């Protein structure tokens with residue numbers, strides 16, 4: 001995933017069973033909404049009244065793994081949205097992971 005997925009489109013279907021490992025039983029029994037991100041990733045959300053059980057986003061295909069996976073640490077940083085979009089565009093153009101774009105910029 002090179003961005004935070006967002007539901008661009010959704011389709012409602014009859015409830016088709018639990019969609020998450022941690023179940024919200026109150027959300028069961030009505031509809032299952034299939035949400036689709038602009039990138040093609042999908043998730044299912046069981047909805048019953050005000051109750052929601054959200055499944056994981058599933059990528060259409062996994063992106064490239066970061067080159068610097070070995071000997072690295074995972075950190076969480078806040079970046080301006082425009083910069084994240086720029087990093088993702090660059091990653092998509094060069095066929096690398098967002099992490100690699102950041103590492104390469106820092107090492108310049």
Ligand SMILES: [Zn+2]
Nearest residue numbers: 005037039041
């Ligand atoms: Zn997406």
